[in-house]
Amino acid sequence: MEHDFFEQKEMKALKRMAAGYVYTTIYLKLLLKSLKIMAHCILKVLRMILYQNLHLILTRQ
Structure with a gap:
């Protein structure tokens, strides 16, 4: 909001x-x-990215 x-x-x-x-x-x-809905969607996407990155890190070892 301006x-x-x-x-x-x-x-x-x-x-x-x-x-x-x-x-x-x-x-x-x-x-x-x-705004609340948008923030919820952003958090959901960030969680997905975090889980994908963790999965990649854990499966490399």
Whole structure:
């Protein structure tokens, strides 16, 4: 998220709408959920790489 997130023209337009703050809150929650899902996927891939590398190291000996 950019440091000027709430100053972007899209967010300003969203806040000016009726119930815009509600929409902004919903949008922020969706962003946070997507970050959590992305972090979970990254950790899963890193674990797979770690296990593959460990397997390669252990089977060489």
